[in-house]
Amino acid sequence: xxxxxxxxxxxxxxxxxxxxxxxxxxxxxxxxxxxxxxxxxxxxxxxxxxxxxxxxxxxxxxxxxxxxxxxxxxxxxxxxxxxxxxxxxxxxxxxxxxxxxxxxxxxxxxxxxxxxxxxxxxxxxxxxxxxxxxxxxxxxxxxxxxxxxxxxxxxxxxxxxxxxxxxxxxxxxxxxxxxxxxxxxxxxxxxxxxxxxxxxxxxxxxxxxxxxxxxxxxxxxxxxxxxxxxxxxxxxxxxxxxxxxxxxxxxxxxxxxxxxxxxxxxxxxxxxxxxxxxxxxxxxxxxxxxxxxxxxxxxxxxxxxxxxxxxxxxxxxxxxxxxxxxxxxxxxxxxxxxxxxxxxxxxxxxxxxxxxxxxxxxxxxxxxxxxxxx
Numbered sequence: 001x002x003x004x005x006x007x008x009x010x011x012x013x014x015x016x017x018x019x020x021x022x023x024x025x026x027x028x029x030x031x032x033x034x035x036x037x038x039x040x041x042x043x044x045x046x047x048x049x050x051x052x053x054x055x056x057x058x059x060x061x062x063x064x065x066x067x068x069x070x071x072x073x074x075x076x077x078x079x080x081x082x083x084x085x086x087x088x089x090x091x092x093x094x095x096x097x098x099x100x101x102x103x104x105x106x107x108x109x110x111x112x113x114x115x116x117x118x119x120x121x122x123x124x125x126x127x128x129x130x131x132x133x134x135x136x137x138x139x140x141x142x143x144x145x146x147x148x149x150x151x152x153x154x155x156x157x158x159x160x161x162x163x164x165x166x167x168x169x170x171x172x173x174x175x176x177x178x179x180x181x182x183x184x185x186x187x188x189x190x191x192x193x194x195x196x197x198x199x200x201x202x203x204x205x206x207x208x209x210x211x212x213x214x215x216x217x218x219x220x221x222x223x224x225x226x227x228x229x230x231x232x233x234x235x236x237x238x239x240x241x242x243x244x245x246x247x248x249x250x251x252x253x254x255x256x257x258x259x260x261x262x263x264x265x266x267x268x269x270x271x272x273x274x275x276x277x278x279x280x281x282x283x284x285x286x287x288x289x290x291x292x293x294x295x296x297x298x299x300x301x302x303x304x305x306x307x308x309x310x311x312x313x314x315x316x317x318x319x320x321x322x323x324x325x326x327x328x329x330x331x332x333x334x335x336x337x338x339x340x341x342x343x344x345x346x347x348x349x350x351x352x353x354x355x356x357x358x359x360x361x362x363x364x365x366x367x368x369x370x371x372x373x374x
């Protein structure tokens with residue numbers, strides 16, 4: 001089971017022929033779910049029906065507690081340097097590693113090069129420059145954009161807090177966030193929203209990329225999970241990517257890492273076959289091939305390959321520093337309950353239905369309550 005976008009399913013289908021050549025006695029078939037399903041559908045449920053599951057790392061605490069995924073540490077231990085940034089670390093919980101990193105992403109900047117050229121503007125390197133760019137865009141009849149729907153607004157909050165050097169807590173029991181820093185970050189988020197289309201509160205990462213690629217009035221987004229496939233030449237308006245603009249400096253550190261990993265269900269009735277596929281998916285040659293089918297590999301070799309970088313409009317070289325300095329969000333058992341609640345609260349605030357003080361108080365309560373499920 002994977003999720004439904006050409007970045008997600010096409011690389012898995014595209015490399016199946018090679019896997020079948022290497023393992024003629026094993027076959028793999030892939031199904032897909034929506035992005036929302038990927039973000040929130042319990043992996044425990046999927047593990048009852050699927051042997052191989054593409055998932056996100058916030059499920060690791062729940063998996064460790066309930067034991068529904070196979071520990072892949074024998075395959076992956078000591079291999080952190082094979083993957084970009086903290087990609088492998090994000091799937092580690094205690095001594096266990098519950099997934100092979102097969103896709104790497106963090107919140108980075110994305111823009112329309114033709115519209116940036118119209119403004120004679122370069123991608124901002126600080127949030128202060130982002131606000132200046134928004135003013136220039138207005139003078140040219142253009143707008144900035146971002147994805148603030150539900151969890152996507154929460155991820156931007158996480159990113160800006162970490163970029164500011166005041167990262168949110170990883171575990172309940174501590175205060176969720178530095179309130180003074182949070183107020184500064186929320187002011188930045190509201191300031192950006194004021195110069196963006198109202199639809200940003202309905203957009204997830206995919207909708208943001210689609211809108212930027214199609215709407216001739218949207219020039220730049222400072223923070224969204226990168227879909228490098230939107231930079232490929234078959235797009236009507238190929239996008240370009242840049243490092244996350246920093247908050248307190250021009251450093252791109254602090255972006256909340258995303259990406260995906262390949263997990264093996266502990267209920268798998270053919271564990272040797274599943275492990276054969278996991279080893280195949282972890283290999284550098286396989287992940288280089290992922291990129292040829294619109295994928296976004298986690299292997300460092302892909303991020304250092306000049307030809308692949310050119311194919312994706314320089315996306316890898318332009319955002320590597322952001323990936324290397326990325327922050328790992330919480331992964332404790334119960335965190336996903338907070339992620340859903342926190343995303344809903346953040347959206348309500350950005351829609352002006354919840355005050356800043358109410359938001360911070362409710363986030364604190366939700367964070368503490370989610371820890372009770374550990």
